[in-house]
Amino acid sequence: MLYNITPLDRVAFEIGGYPIYWYGIIIAFGIVVAYILGTREGRRRGLPDDTFADLLIFAIPISIICARIYYVMFEWDYYSQNPIKIIAINEGGIAIHGALIGAVLTAIIFCRVKKISFWKVADIAAPSIIIAQAIGRWGNFMNQEAHGGAVTREFLEGLHLPDFIINQMYIHGQYYHPTFLYESLWNVAGFIFLILLRKTVVRQGEVFLSYAIWYSLGRFWIEGLRTDSLYLWSTDIRIAQLVSILTIIVAIVLMIYRRKKVKDLPLYNEA
Template identity: 60%
Template sequence: MGNFEPINRIALELGPITIYWYGIIIGFGIFLGWLLATKEAKRRGLDQDVFSDLLLWAIPISLLSARLYYVLFNLDYYLDNPGQILAIWEGGIAIHGGLIGAVATSIVYARKKEISFWQLADIAAPSIILGQAIGRWGNFMNQEAHGTEVTRTFLEDLMLPDWIINQMYIDGAYYHPTFLYESLWNLSVFFVLLAIRKFGVKRGEVFLSYLIWYSVGRFFVEGLRTDSLMVTDELRIAQVISLALVGLSLFLIWYRRQKQSTNRFYKEGINDK
C-alpha cells in the first residue's frame, strides 16, 4: 500500500488559460467520431460536409444538455454552489443528457435539410459509441466515475498496469475502475455495430442497436458506481433510463418492421437512397 501521486489532470497552462486532459480527451473522441462519420456519409452518397454542419449545432447543444441534466439531478448542491454550475472542466456531464440534446438537434437538422434522421443516426451510431469509449478516459484523469472500494490485489488480478492501479488509489483506498469497464464495453459495441450494418438491417436499426447494447453495459456498470445520479436513495436514474431505452428500442425495431416498409440499409454494395 502506498500514497500515490495522481496523474496531473492539467495538461497545459498558458498564462491564465488552463487546459485539462478531460477536455482534450473529450475533444479527441469527438474529432475521431467526426472523421469516421464523414467518411461513411461520403461512402453513402451524402454531402461530405453534412456532419461538419450538424456538429456545429450538436456539440454545444449536447454539452449544454449534458451539463443541464447533471445539474438538475444534483440541484441541491448547485443551488448552494452556483459558481460551480459552469465548471464543466471539473467533470459532471451526463451522457444521457447529451444524447437527448444530440437527438433533438439531429431531428431538427434532418428536417431542415430534408434528410432522413434515421439515416444520419445509423451513420453516426458507431462514432457516438467510439467517442464514449474514448471519453471515459477523461473520467480516469479526473479520478471520477469510479466504483466501490476494492483491494490492490483485486486490481492486480485484472492484469492492469500500475499506472491505472495507482490512479485508482483515491483518498487512501482503491476503487473499481468502472471507467475502464465501460470504455472496453463501448469499444466492443463499436465493433458490433460495424458488423451489424453489413447485414442489410433496416434503416434506423444500427442506431437502435447502439441504444440497446450501450444501455445493457451501462446498466451493469452503473450498479458498481458510487457517484450515480439518483432518483431516490436506492434508484439510480441511469439504470432506469437504460432499461427504458432497451425497451423502447426493441419496440421501435418491432413496430417499424411490422408497420413500415423501410429500405434495407448498410448492406455492402447497396446504396442507401
C-alpha cells in the same frame, strides 16, 4: 509492500496561466475521431462531405448544455441553494445521457431542415458515437472520477491491469473499481459489433437502435458499481439505470414497429 504512488497530473499544459486539462483534450480527441469516421462512412453512403461538420456545430454546444441541465436537475437540492453554481461547469457536473438526448434532438431537427433521413444519419453516426464514448471515458480516468466502490490492490492486479491504471485508481488512501475502463472496453466491443452489424441484412435505423441497446446494457450493469450515481429524486433508483432500461424497451419496440409497419423499409446500405 509499500508502493510509490503519484497520480497522473490532470493538467496537460498551461496557456497564459490558464490550465488545459487532459479531460478536455481527450473528449475533443474523441469528437475528432467520431467526425472522421462518420464523414468517411457518410461519403460512402452519399451524404455531402459537410453533413457532420455542420451537424457538430450545433450538436456540440447543445449537448454540453443539455448534459449540464440533466445533471443539475438530479442534484437540485444542492443547486437550488447555490444557483450561481449552475453555470460553474468548470467545476464538473455533466451527464452523458443528457448529452446524448441533446445530440439526438439536435440531429432530428437538423435532418428535417436539411431534408435528409434522420435514421440514415443516425445509423452512420452510431459507431462513431460509441467509439467517442470509449475514448472519452479516459478523461474520467485522468480526473480520478466515475469510479466504482473500494477494492484491494490485489483485486486490480488480478485483472492484469498495468501499474499506471492501478496507481491512478488509488484515491484518498483507497483503491477503487476502474469502472471507466469497464465502460470503455464495453464501448470498444460495441464499436466492433456495430461495424460488423452494418455489413449484415440490417434495416434502416437498426444500427442506431442496436447502439442504444448495446450501450444501455453495459451502462446498466456498470452504473450499479459506481459511487457517484445520480438518483431519482428522494428514491434509491439510479437514474442512469432507469434511463438505460427505458432506452432498451423503446429501442426494441421501435425495431419491431418499423419492421412491421414501415413499408419497403430499406437495408442499411440501400437507404
